[in-house]
Amino acid sequence: xxxxxxxxxxxxxxxxxxxxxxxxxxxxxxxxxxxxxxxxxxxxxxxxxxxxxxxxxxxxxxxxxxxxxxxxxxxxxxxxxxxxxxxxxxxxxxxxxxxxxxxxxxxxxxxxxxxxxxxxxxxxxxxxxxxxxxxxxxxxxxxxxxxxxxxxxxxxxxxxxxxxxxxxxxxxxxxxxxxxxxxxxxxxxxxxxxxxxxxxxxxxxxxxxxxxxxxxxxxxxxxxxxxxxxxxxxxxxxxxxxxxxxxxxxxxxxxxxxxxxxxxxxxxxxxxxxxxxxxxxxxxxxxxxxxxxxxxxxxxxxxxxxxxxxxxxxxxxxxxxxxxxxxxxxxxxxxxxxxxxxxxxxxxxxxxxxxxxxxxxxxxxxxxxxxxxxxxxxxxxxxxxxxxxxxxxxxxxxxxxxxxxxxxxxxxxxxxxxxxxxxxxxxxxxxxxxxxxxxxxxxxxxxxxxxxxxxxxxxxxxxxxxxxxxxxxxxxxxxxxxxxxxxxxxxxxxxxxxxxxxxxxxxxxxxxxxxxxxxxxxxxxxxxxxxxxxxxxxxxxxxxxxxxxxxxxxxxxxxxxxxxxxxxxxxxxxxxxxxxxxxxxxxxxxxxxxxxxxxxxxxxxxxxxxxxxxxxxxxxxxxxxxxxxxxxxxxxxxxxxxxxxxxxxxxxxxxxxxxxxxxxxxxxxxxxxxxxxxxxxxxxxxxxxxxxxxxxxxxxxxxxxxxxxxxxxxxxxxxxxxxxxxxxxxxxxxxxxxxxxxxxxxxxxxxxxxxxxxxxxxxxxxxxxxxxxxxxxxxxxxxxxxxxxxxxxxxxx
Amino acid sequence: xxxxxxxxxxxxxxxxxxxxxxxxxxxxxxxxxxxxxxxxxxxxxxxxxxxxxxx
Numbered sequence: 001x002x003x004x005x006x007x008x009x010x011x012x013x014x015x016x017x018x019x020x021x022x023x024x025x026x027x028x029x030x031x032x033x034x035x036x037x038x039x040x041x042x043x044x045x046x047x048x049x050x051x052x053x054x055x056x057x058x059x060x061x062x063x064x065x066x067x068x069x070x071x072x073x074x075x076x077x078x079x080x081x082x083x084x085x086x087x088x089x090x091x092x093x094x095x096x097x098x099x100x101x102x103x104x105x106x107x108x109x110x111x112x113x114x115x116x117x118x119x120x121x122x123x124x125x126x127x128x129x130x131x132x133x134x135x136x137x138x139x140x141x142x143x144x145x146x147x148x149x150x151x152x153x154x155x156x157x158x159x160x161x162x163x164x165x166x167x168x169x170x171x172x173x174x175x176x177x178x179x180x181x182x183x184x185x186x187x188x189x190x191x192x193x194x195x196x197x198x199x200x201x202x203x204x205x206x207x208x209x210x211x212x213x214x215x216x217x218x219x220x221x222x223x224x225x226x227x228x229x230x231x232x233x234x235x236x237x238x239x240x241x242x243x244x245x246x247x248x249x250x251x252x253x254x255x256x257x258x259x260x261x262x263x264x265x266x267x268x269x270x271x272x273x274x275x276x277x278x279x280x281x282x283x284x285x286x287x288x289x290x291x292x293x294x295x296x297x298x299x300x301x302x303x304x305x306x307x308x309x310x311x312x313x314x315x316x317x318x319x320x321x322x323x324x325x326x327x328x329x330x331x332x333x334x335x336x337x338x339x340x341x342x343x344x345x346x347x348x349x350x351x352x353x354x355x356x357x358x359x360x361x362x363x364x365x366x367x368x369x370x371x372x373x374x375x376x377x378x379x380x381x382x383x384x385x386x387x388x389x390x391x392x393x394x395x396x397x398x399x400x401x402x403x404x405x406x407x408x409x410x411x412x413x414x415x416x417x418x419x420x421x422x423x424x425x426x427x428x429x430x431x432x433x434x435x436x437x438x439x440x441x442x443x444x445x446x447x448x449x450x451x452x453x454x455x456x457x458x459x460x461x462x463x464x465x466x467x468x469x470x471x472x473x474x475x476x477x478x479x480x481x482x483x484x485x486x487x488x489x490x491x492x493x494x495x496x497x498x499x500x501x502x503x504x505x506x507x508x509x510x511x512x513x514x515x516x517x518x519x520x521x522x523x524x525x526x527x528x529x530x531x532x533x534x535x536x537x538x539x540x541x542x543x544x545x546x547x548x549x550x551x552x553x554x555x556x557x558x559x560x561x562x563x564x565x566x567x568x569x570x571x572x573x574x575x576x577x578x579x580x581x582x583x584x585x586x587x588x589x590x591x592x593x594x595x596x597x598x599x600x601x602x603x604x605x606x607x608x609x610x611x612x613x614x615x616x617x618x619x620x621x622x623x624x625x626x627x628x629x630x631x632x633x634x635x636x637x638x639x640x641x642x643x644x645x646x647x648x649x650x651x652x653x654x655x656x657x658x659x660x661x662x663x664x665x666x667x668x669x670x671x672x673x674x675x676x677x678x679x680x681x682x683x684x685x686x687x688x689x690x691x692x693x694x695x696x697x698x699x700x701x702x703x704x705x706x707x708x709x710x711x712x713x714x715x716x717x718x719x720x721x722x723x724x725x726x727x728x729x730x731x732x733x734x735x736x737x738x739x740x741x742x743x744x745x746x747x748x749x750x751x752x753x754x755x756x757x758x759x760x761x762x763x764x765x766x767x768x769x770x771x772x773x774x775x776x777x778x779x780x781x782x783x784x785x786x787x788x789x790x791x792x793x794x795x796x797x
Numbered sequence: 798x799x800x801x802x803x804x805x806x807x808x809x810x811x812x813x814x815x816x817x818x819x820x821x822x823x824x825x826x827x828x829x830x831x832x833x834x835x836x837x838x839x840x841x842x843x844x845x846x847x848x849x850x851x852x
Contacts, residue, residue, distance in 0.1 A: 107830075126830050174823050181819050185812060209798060216805055220812070 007031045009040045024049055039154045043109070051109045072151060074313055074324040075159065076142035083326050084159040085143060091121060093135040094143060099156030113149055117141055158312060176290050179228040183286045186224035187279040193217045194276035214266045217275040225259050229282045254431055255282060272456060287473065310379060314345040317389065334392040338383045347400055348393040349376050355386030380695065385546065385568055401695065433460065440766045451768060458765040462775035467757060467782040471750035474790035479743040482794045487726035488736050495722035498706045499740035501687045505635060506678065508692030509646035509656050512710065514622040516693070518553040522619035535616035537561050539608050542576045542585045550606060553620045584609050622652070624659060631730040632660050638737060645674045647696050674700040691733065693717050708733060739796045746793055750786045757782045
């Protein structure tokens with residue numbers, strides 16, 4: 001079978017030796033595992049096959065099979081409903097965070113599936129914020145059934161407490177849109193009347209008509225100044241109160257003084273009004289702010305990102321009685337029961353039982369940790385194989401997980417903010433223009449009083465800083481929209497600028513350079529009676545019921561065999577009967593005759609044996625992404641220094657670094673260590689790009705100058721990242737770096753053009769060589785040149 | 798030219814109407830999700846789910 005074949009459902013490569021197929025759209029499609037087959041079949045049987053035609057990009061890890069649907073039943077209970085929903089009579093409404101959805105096709109799939117359930121009144125899903133607002137009749141359906149339906153589709157639903165809804169963000173978005181519209185309509189109207197007033201200057205205009213047009217301009221400009229420009233005035237006031245005036249101050253002075261001067265001129269019948277300049281300036285600034293806000297909202301909501309790692313409910317033991325409670329109700333001192341496959345709801349210590357725990361998302365350590373009574377466990381890590389009881393010590397934001405979240409928030413704010421240079425220049429220029437215009441008016445009044453007004457008008461029009469104000473946002477918007485076509489989502493407007501200056505790229509290992517999931521890399525048989533295929537098939541049959549990460553390595557090798565009487569030996573392996581023979585699969589020492597095998601340095605070894613002897617040895621390791629080596633070589637050629645920081649242990653990190661030719665590799669790093677390393681590089685003057693996917697990478701991602709996360713990354717990492725890479729390859733990083741350099745080249749060209757234009761036109765206008773109509777043409781051509789130049793970025797490949 | 802004294806106020810009234818209509822549209826959530834509706838129009842046809850056809 002061709003190695004290049006990818007799973008029709010999740011787009012991960014189909015492993016060799018795997019031949020599971022599912023019929024979709026009249027064709028046999030390859031899938032990578034029984035779980036994907038189950039989800040694909042479910043989607044097909046529900047008549048929703050068109051999901052596959054219209055989704056943006058098959059997303060690895062986006063839609064994965066649900067683990068256990070039974071857990072959702074608890075949400076049908078009254079107290080759960082009270083905790084997560086608001087209700088009126090028998091209609092309840094809840095907000096559900098839907099993890100794992102990425103595109104419009106996902107939202108359609110959810111919509112269509114919910115519409116089939118009885119009693120659903122309304123389902124409103126927002127693919128940008130991943131939130132589903134659903135209302136239903138409590139007499140015909142329960143919350144549990146709704147959640148189970150979402151989970152069956154492969155999403156990770158999580159009901160949110162009613163107070164954590166998206167209202168503030170949505171309100172901000174709506175207000176910004178209204179402000180933008182008022183500014184744009186006001187600008188168009190003001191410009192239209194300005195054209196009439198300008199031409200009146202040449203052809204003569206009735207004095208009454210001139211007064212009337214000025215009055216009308218005043219009417220359309222006033223809402224723009226008092227409604228659309230309000231954030232600028234508010235920002236300026238805030239800046240002055242805090243004694244740290246930002247760019248809002250000169251902007252406000254420019255808008256305010258031009259407006260007041262115009263109103264005064266309108267009232268006293270003065271020589272000129274500047275309503276068109278005022279509205280245009282407000283409009284362009286509002287557009288820039290709106291684009292920036294939309295990009296910001298695209299990044300994943302942080303509060304729910306943290307919470308999505310925790311289970312929704314926990315089983316509390318109250319003196320022998322088991323009660324299912326929402327995790328928010330847990331308190332220090334509670335004893336909680338955690339079954340295999342569940343994640344720990346809080347930090348604490350194990351009081352009874354033995355298990356192995358997957359902490360890879362939190363620490364980067366790729367191997368499972370053995371834990372027994374007395375050992376500490378952290379919230380968010382996954383209990384793999386045993387049933388344990390734990391004593392809760394800290395909950396919520398005080399847990400390790402919460403601390404990591406806070407750490408990344410702090411790093412995000414501590415990052416030196418890139419000041420919007422062009423905006424700042426533009427606002428100073430507006431002030432300068434007003435001063436210059438006043439000076440020109442006074443000088444010309446002394447030289448030739450009759451021409452004073454026309455020349456002043458030309459100076460004002462010709463110097464309109466539109467091109468300057470547009471130069472940066474136009475280029476960033478064009479680059480951002482092109483990059484999103486190329487499956488690179490830029491969530492922070494400043495990222496492109498910082499990317500273009502980048503000198504050093506730091507990679508995380510597990511899940512970024514490697515696939516982050518174990519695969520069988522080598523099979524050695526010690527018994528001529530069994531082929532590699534036989535051994536893998538037996539191992540897969542034994543591991544079917546297991547939730548241990550090692551078991552996932554075998555999931556692709558199922559051959560139709562079934563195991564009976566399977567017993568899981570916590571911390572050792574599994575035992576079961578296949579084809580009438582008793583088999584053991586597990587670590588050295590568990591399988592007879594394996595104790596003397598020397599432990600392998602980087603990979604995990606698993607042995608398969610009968611009661612008496614060992615039959616096969618499997619080497620299991622986290623494999624490298626196929627394009628990792630290529631991408632890193634290209635980046636090195638482009639002149640970037642590369643580093644590797646990982647929370648994993650020394651041996652696997654060294655092996656990966658050697659394979660990729662990365663000289664600077666550090667192992668065993670905590671999130672703090674990683675952040676310290678980044679800061680150290682920054683102090684040496686490097687501009688650091690961080691690429692990572694784990695929770696433990698979140699603070700580093702936030703602290704680096706620019707951060708990139710793959711789309712399968714933990715939501716906390718995604719929310720800390722400036723750029724999200726959709727898809728399953730590293731190659732887009734190269735495209736991104738090239739695009740960033742090109743974007744900044746265009747920005748510099750634009751700024752240079754705008755400055756040259758303004759600087760050369762002003763003396764001519766002030767000297768009286770430019771009539772107002774020519775000035776108006778010059779101004780609009782200059783803006784047009786800037787926009788067209790920026791649009792060249794949409795041809796990036 | 799006197800007609801302008803009538804037409805311009807009329808245009809302003811229309812403008813006010815347009816702004817009001819837009820504010821209403823924003824307020825009723827029509828601009829909250831700009832991605833899904835574009836695709837939904839292509840996907841939502843009258844095809845019945847298979848379980849209905851089998852019966």
